[in-house]
Amino acid sequence: MFAIRSAVAGACLAATLPAFSQTASTASTAATPETSFNPAISLILNGTYANLSRDPETYRFQGFIPSGGEIGPGGRSFQLGESELTLSAAIDPTFNGRFTAAVTPENEVEVEEAWFERTGLFNGATLKGGRFLSSFGYLNGQHAHTWDFTDAPLAYQAFFGGALKNDGLQLRWLAPTDRFIELAAEVGAGRTFPGSDTSRNGAGVFALMAHTGDDIGASSSWRTGISWLRHRASQRTFEDSDSLGTPVTNSFTGRSTTWVLDAVYKWAPQGNATGRSFKLQGEYFRRSESGTLDFDTTSQAGGPLSDSYRNTQSGWYAQAVYQFMPRWRAGLRYDRLDAGNARIGLVDNGTLTEADLPSLIKAKPERSTVMLDYSPTEFSRVRLQFAADRSRGDGTDRQVFLQYIMSLGAHGAHTF
Amino acid sequence: MNLRHLLCVALVGFGLQAHAALKVVACEPEWAALATELGGDQLQVSSATTALQDPHRIEARPSLIARVRNADLLVCTGMELETGWLPVLLQQSGNAKVAPGAAGFFEAGRFVTALDVPARLDRSDGDVHAAGNPHIQLDPRNIALVAKALAERLAQLDAANARVYQERHAAFAARWADALRRWEQQAAPLKGLSVVVHHKNMSYLSNWLGLREVGTLEPKPGLEPSAGHLGALKAQLAKQPAKLVVRAAYQDPRAAQWLSEQARIPAVVLPFTVGGNEQAKDLFGLFDSTLSLLLAAAR
Numbered sequence: 001m002f003a004i005r006s007a008v009a010g011a012c013l014a015a016t017l018p019a020f021s022q023t024a025s026t027a028s029t030a031a032t033p034e035t036s037f038n039p040a041i042s043l044i045l046n047g048t049y050a051n052l053s054r055d056p057e058t059y060r061f062q063g064f065i066p067s068g069g070e071i072g073p074g075g076r077s078f079q080l081g082e083s084e085l086t087l088s089a090a091i092d093p094t095f096n097g098r099f100t101a102a103v104t105p106e107n108e109v110e111v112e113e114a115w116f117e118r119t120g121l122f123n124g125a126t127l128k129g130g131r132f133l134s135s136f137g138y139l140n141g142q143h144a145h146t147w148d149f150t151d152a153p154l155a156y157q158a159f160f161g162g163a164l165k166n167d168g169l170q171l172r173w174l175a176p177t178d179r180f181i182e183l184a185a186e187v188g189a190g191r192t193f194p195g196s197d198t199s200r201n202g203a204g205v206f207a208l209m210a211h212t213g214d215d216i217g218a219s220s221s222w223r224t225g226i227s228w229l230r231h232r233a234s235q236r237t238f239e240d241s242d243s244l245g246t247p248v249t250n251s252f253t254g255r256s257t258t259w260v261l262d263a264v265y266k267w268a269p270q271g272n273a274t275g276r277s278f279k280l281q282g283e284y285f286r287r288s289e290s291g292t293l294d295f296d297t298t299s300q301a302g303g304p305l306s307d308s309y310r311n312t313q314s315g316w317y318a319q320a321v322y323q324f325m326p327r328w329r330a331g332l333r334y335d336r337l338d339a340g341n342a343r344i345g346l347v348d349n350g351t352l353t354e355a356d357l358p359s360l361i362k363a364k365p366e367r368s369t370v371m372l373d374y375s376p377t378e379f380s381r382v383r384l385q386f387a388a389d390r391s392r393g394d395g396t397d398r399q400v401f402l403q404y405i406m407s408l409g410a411h412g413a414h415t416f
Numbered sequence: 417m418n419l420r421h422l423l424c425v426a427l428v429g430f431g432l433q434a435h436a437a438l439k440v441v442a443c444e445p446e447w448a449a450l451a452t453e454l455g456g457d458q459l460q461v462s463s464a465t466t467a468l469q470d471p472h473r474i475e476a477r478p479s480l481i482a483r484v485r486n487a488d489l490l491v492c493t494g495m496e497l498e499t500g501w502l503p504v505l506l507q508q509s510g511n512a513k514v515a516p517g518a519a520g521f522f523e524a525g526r527f528v529t530a531l532d533v534p535a536r537l538d539r540s541d542g543d544v545h546a547a548g549n550p551h552i553q554l555d556p557r558n559i560a561l562v563a564k565a566l567a568e569r570l571a572q573l574d575a576a577n578a579r580v581y582q583e584r585h586a587a588f589a590a591r592w593a594d595a596l597r598r599w600e601q602q603a604a605p606l607k608g609l610s611v612v613v614h615h616k617n618m619s620y621l622s623n624w625l626g627l628r629e630v631g632t633l634e635p636k637p638g639l640e641p642s643a644g645h646l647g648a649l650k651a652q653l654a655k656q657p658a659k660l661v662v663r664a665a666y667q668d669p670r671a672a673q674w675l676s677e678q679a680r681i682p683a684v685v686l687p688f689t690v691g692g693n694e695q696a697k698d699l700f701g702l703f704d705s706t707l708s709l710l711l712a713a714a715r
Contacts, residue, residue: 120512174485180478213478221477270468326640413504416476
């Protein structure tokens with residue numbers, strides 16, 4: 001409506017005041033060299049030195065079906081992290097695009113993100129398509145180099161095997177209110193944990209999220225939200241060993257529903273974060289899975305056997321980061337997971353014992369982390385981090401990380 | 417011809433009936449103040465930042481996303497000043513009206529002559545901006561140039577009130593020209609005054625007044641003042657003294673105070689933009705205050 005009105009009015013103005021509108025449209029347009037059309041390029045270099053008291057090969061979240069994703073502290077000693085190369089640009093007046101490739105230290109290239117976006121599809125709405133980091137929760141949409149700690153919270157690792165990337169579509173809509181209220185929906189293939197390749201035409205994951213946020217005076221602001229994700233898993237396999245120690249492959253087929261609550265609060269004196277600032281964030285995950293559990297699908301230990309599986313698991317973390325002077329920040333984080341009380345049909349009916357599914361034996365993994373980081377500029381950061389990780393269910397892994405994160409080229413703006 | 421005009425009048429009349437004030441979001445307080453001068457009650461103006469915040473480093477807060485979502489016009493400096501936060505606001509707001517290239521996106525920096533345009537672009541030179549120094553608001557002649565362009569843009573977006581913007585702009589331009597003459601007379605004693613600045617954010621002011629910037633507290637643009645650099649600066653000032661050390665209201669006072677004590681020269685806090693001190697309530701107050709602070713300290 002407004003558009004039509006202003007277009008008509010603009011046309012009328014153009015007709016009546018030709019000289020006036022002419023000057024407005026010829027606002028100094030400097031000659032643009034050809035290279036300016038190239039996309040913005042940015043490259044993130046990162047690497048760590050890790051000292052781990054326990055062998056990272058044995059890392060697991062006791063009581064959780066292994067995700068097969070990126071879990072644990074990584075390897076020992078010096079290591080190269082993933083080098084992230086991003087190209088982004090406006091495609092035409094309608095679309096924007098971004099491509100991020102992660103080059104792994106094993107010399108493999110992974111497509112982290114590859115998406116187009118249509119802003120202003122209708123008022124306040126944005127459509128995104130391709131592969132993108134899902135917007136559920138708080139941290140999922142953020143790239144690893146912007147994290148306040150070296151590694152992801154345990155809940156992300158256990159529930160999604162790291163960040164959830166969606167191959168699909170996202171529709172986002174911002175309500176026309178003074179208060180920030182954002183609603184979003186995503187559909188996707190859902191091929192990664194807790195989904196699996198279903199080899200069906202339909203979508204494997206549906207997600208809905210709502211976020212709201214505001215300021216408290218000039219110095220503080222907050223954002224909070226709730227997300228719901230529904231994955232479909234079909235023969236989602238994981239490795240385990242039975243009570244005699246024979247390696248077996250098991251799989252889960254069914255429905256996985258995850259709820260995520262997230263909240264973040266930031267403070268800086270008068271909103272000027274150059275000198276001092278404070279950030280408090282936390283997320284709570286709760287997942288219910290129900291379906292069938294197939295034991296020993298490759299018939300190594302008398303299988304395959306099949307019966308029902310039902311469980312509700314949860315996890316949360318809370319972290320605080322304080323910038324106590326320009327360039328220096330210190331942080332604290334606590335992680336906790338609850339493996340829940342799994343109802344496994346094969347165990348309940350006496351076919352198997354708990355010891356035949358050792359990775360599902362109930363536990364409450366936890367971790368405590370402290371970090372100190374120093375950023376000479378916004379393009380470089382070095383970090384020292386200590387963690388006591390009790391995820392395996394038997395004892396503590398003492399972890400020390402020394403990390404660098406360097407940013408070359410265009411430096412994209414950071415989200416709240 | 418007659419019919420077309422009639423149709424225009426009818427449609428514009430309809431527009432007036434349903435007219436709500438244009439929502440203007442300014443990236444910096446000086447442009448909010450300028451929009452208010454030009455639009456008065458026709459506009460609903462707010463500023464995304466305050467004079468106590470570093471315009472380079474702003475959080476893309478939810479409240480700002482919501483404001484950009486509902487904006488009809490975004491008035492920013494451009495020249496990469498807001499590159500650390502504005503792209504996120506634009507991307508997340510889903511508001512095509514204010515997207516770069518649309519009529520609702522106004523960059524003040526396009527209408528002035530840039531200073532400090534770097535001969536080479538290299539991050540080892542610190543935070544340099546390809547389009548030149550973006551802190552354009554401290555030269556009142558720039559304000560006049562931007563005012564003209566902004567009035568035209570307002571008239572384009574809100575054609576029903578085009579005449580109002582033209583008239584208000586004419587009145588503002590006349591008052592501004594008078595004030596400019598007054599300021600230039602007052603500032604005559606400042607010509608050639610040598611100053612140390614915190615960041616390269618006073619270049620347009622120095623250029624206008626003929627101040628000589630003999631050093632910066634930051635070793636390179638955007639880098640925090642370091643002990644080593646301040647020591648070297650003190651040694652340099654022992655040979656070539658400066659009269660003042662100048663910083664903006666949003667900048668950390670410690671480095672300027674240290675140099676002020678060591679080199680025995682006054683430290684001056686300039687409002688830098690509207691709202692930077694009690695006196696800088698509007699654009700006229702900004703320059704009145706800036707000049708009176710400099711004149712008092714240079715005496």
